[in-house]
Amino acid sequence: MNFDEYFLMDEQAVSAYIKDKTTLFETDELTVTEIGDGNLNYVFRVSDGERSVIVKHSGHTARISDEFVLSTDRTIREGHLIEAHSRYVPDLVPDIILIDPVMKCVIMEDLKDYTILRTALQDGQIFPFLGEELGRYLAETLIRTSDFVMPAKEKKALQKEMINPELCEITEDLVYTEPFYNNFNRNELSEDLAAVVERIVYQDSALKAAVAQAKLKFLNKAESLIHGDLHSGSVFINKSGLKVIDPEFGFFGPAGYDLGNIIAHLFFAHTHASSSGRVEQALWLEQTLDEVLRTFRSQALSILQQETIDVALRDASIFAGFINEIEKDAYIVAGLEIIRRIVGIAKVSDITSLEGDRTRAETQLLRFAVFLIKHPEQVRAYSSLFTLLDSSKESVA
Ligand code: SR1
Ligand code: MG
Secondary structure (H helix, E strand, O other): OOOOOOOOOOHHHHHHHHHHHOOOOOOOOOEEEEOOOOOOOEEEEEEOOOOEEEEEEOOOEOOOOOOOEOOOOHHHHHHHHHHHHHOOOHHHOOOEEEEEOOOOEEEEEOOOOOEEHHHHHHOOOOOOOHHHHHHHHHHHHHHHOOOOOOOHHHHHHHHHHHOOHHHHHHHHHHOOOHHHHOOOOOOOOOHHHHHHHHHHHHOOHHHHHHHHHHHHHHHHOOOEEEOOOOOHHHEEEEOOEEEEOOOOOOEEEOOHHHHHHHHHHHHHHHHHHHHOOOHHHHHHHHHHHHHHHHHHHHHHHHHHHHHOOOOOOOOHHHHHHHHHHHHHHHHHHHHHHHHHHHHOOOOOHHHHOOOOOHHHHHHHHHHHHHHHHHOHHHHHHOOOHHHHHHOOOOOOO
16 A cells, blocks of 8 residues: 555555554554544544554545535644644644645544543533643634734734644534525524524524624624634543643634633533433533633733733733623623524534423523523623523523
8 A cells, every 4th residue: 555645545445555654563563443523524543552642634525415525634733733722732732743744634533532522521520620731722822823912924824834724614504504504505403493593593684794703704804713613522621630632723814712612511421410310410611611711811911911012002901801701702702603403404412312392492592592692791690601691591682
């Protein structure tokens, strides 16, 4: 087999590839297993029985559907983005071993001692450090790649490298358009929920106007190098720490996008915990959201105060305004993410696996999400976002 020209590798080819291109393993007896369960790429575990690595590899279309035709360069960009973020949070991302622009794959650390956060949460697990670590990841990656800290020319050079039109288009369609217009007929709704969505989503013109404003921000606000898909399936965790994976949707976009995704998926986890009667875990998830927001705010402020060099930007009120704006954007994004995961094509198992009254839980989340998108500035009037969720049973929106 020749690896000088791209082809879509299977397990056998990956085994030959590793032997041909690396000296990672001393033996030729390698086991290769495709373990990917994401929507886009192939993930191979290569092991000699003791040691293992991951090979992430991209094809010309998304795994979820051939309708999404994509450049195979996405994996290369992802590898470089992980390296860029690792400057700030080396302990919170996997080690990159090799980025191969010919075969469109990245060899990286195998996180086999970790579990996907979404799975661990659905199993009822609690991780006391989760909120602080996610808050640190967000503050470090988002603030240090913003114009406050990253020198302007360096930022622009990185922007060029991280431009990501195809995957951004997926987000523009799946998050900011289709859930509200069903323009590609890809929304998936039960009969009961369809009636609710018709009334509180499709027919709400004020909501659509707010979504249009948010979409313009996503298209135009090149604020920070964002992960772009920071849900609980993009976090690996164990009792001693976490690693953020899969930033293939990353680019220089609105910083609030990542924070908003974290908020939305904590709500999905909370809904799953509450519906399954896991009261203690639900309470811990509420505290976790507080910790994410508190840690993000305090660490973002501290980085801004210590690292802002530009004299024209060194101003306490500018710092506070910047963080407030990120939070406001995040509330809107949280609303968008909640709606798209309930209405659109890419669902989350926290919701699809709900036993009991799924439609009731979805309706409550949708009402809450609509409020976040239309009235993000009113969130401060509530003691927490969970209080707002409670009041979304019937009234708000
Ligand atoms: C076609 S990809 C569908 C979704 O999966 C990814 O994880 C992103 O969230 C994307 O929107
Ligand atoms: Mg992903």
